[in-house]
Amino acid sequence: MTFGARVHAALAARGPFCVGIDPHSGLLHDWGLADDVAGLERFALTVVEAVAPVCSVVKPQSAFYERFGSRGVAVLERVIAESRAAGALVLLDVKRGDIGSTSQAYADAYLDPSSPLASDAITASPYLGFGSLDPMFDTARKHDAGVFVLALTSNKEGPEVQGARVEGGADGQSVGGLMIEHLRRLNDGAQPLGSFGAVVGATIGDTDVDLDFNGPVLAPGYGAQGGTIADIRRIFGSASGHVIASSSREVLRLGPDVAAMRDAVHVANDELRA
Numbered sequence: 610m611t612f613g614a615r616v617h618a619a620l621a622a623r624g625p626f627c628v629g630i631d632p633h634s635g636l637l638h639d640w641g642l643a644d645d646v647a648g649l650e651r652f653a654l655t656v657v658e659a660v661a662p663v664c665s666v667v668k669p670q671s672a673f674y675e676r677f678g679s680r681g682v683a684v685l686e687r688v689i690a691e692s693r694a695a696g697a698l699v700l701l702d703v704k705r706g707d708i709g710s711t712s713q714a715y716a717d718a719y720l721d722p723s724s725p726l727a728s729d730a731i732t733a734s735p736y737l738g739f740g741s742l743d744p745m746f747d748t749a750r751k752h753d754a755g756v757f758v759l760a761l762t763s764n765k766e767g768p769e770v771q772g773a774r775v776e777g778g779a780d781g782q783s784v785g786g787l788m789i790e791h792l793r794r795l796n797d798g799a800q801p802l803g804s805f806g807a808v809v810g811a812t813i814g815d816t817d818v819d820l821d822f823n824g825p826v827l828a829p830g831y832g833a834q835g836g837t838i839a840d841i842r843r844i845f846g847s848a849s850g851h852v853i854a855s856s857s858r859e860v861l862r863l864g865p866d867v868a869a870m871r872d873a874v875h876v877a878n879d880e881l882r883a
């Protein structure tokens with residue numbers, strides 16, 4: 610089953626809310642944990658226990674694990690495995706992008722099922738050129754995985770690059786708009802949904818980019834960065850059905866209370882579905 614088909618089914622079954630499993634040092638402190646590998650492990654696996662049985666998608670951010678070196682990456686491997694075992698799709702947030710030959714190595718690291726870090730999907734940066742990600746798309750096709758391409762990110766610095774106008778492009782087309790155009794072509798004809806998604810922040814202002822394409826959309830920035838349900842409706846309109854709204858700190862700060870974190874997922878899913 611393709612990633613697109615799996616994510617389509619997961620959103621219908623569990624709802625569109627995704628929790629980012631981001632063990633910030635400040636959160637470890639707030640939970641009464643040490644900022645070390647043992648604290649990281651306790652934090653991350655408690656979040657998995659709370660949210661992975663109820664979320665359609667979870668999104669661990671790799672950097673928060675990498676900062677502890679190989680032992681932190683070993684915790685990330687457990688987060689991925691245990692989240693998948695609990696029925697959640699794992700979108701590993703690594704935001705990788707490089708020349709094609711190195712993109713292949715990233716694809717092998719994160720999308721090939723024989724890798725210890727194999728995930729259902731990854732985030733990727735297309736700013737070495739969309740085509741530089743082709744090895745990731747090809748590997749994802751081969752293994753029924755997915756790739757989410759940064760298009761209109763939630764941070765205030767993003768528009769400097771993503772809002773720039775494409776030279777020789779269609780009437781005033783922006784770089785972010787061109788990324789969506791590439792994704793539209795890549796997902797063309799896939800049923801019930803393509804496997805190649807976009808990342809579009811829940812915080813972006815008005816955009817002239819048509820976000821209705823045949824793939825999933827990750828919308829981070831919901832919650833702690835100020836994105837609301839009204840923003841998601843305004844930004845995505847008729848495309849809202851494929852949106853995965855993602856929040857990290859807003860949920861994580863409720864821990865280590867497992868029930869409170871799980872309740873927050875149910876509440877967010879109910880609100881987003883309504």
Ligand SMILES: O=C(O)c1cc(=O)[nH]c(=O)n1[C@@H]1O[C@H](COP(=O)(O)O)[C@@H](O)[C@H]1O
Nearest residue numbers: 629670732762763810829833834856857858
């Ligand atoms: O790709 C992402 O997930 C991402 C893209 C983006 O445009 N903005 C963004 O905040 N993110 C990630 O989404 C998470 C947001 O965390 P909170 O602000 O705590 O909800 C972090 O892991 C970010 O790295």
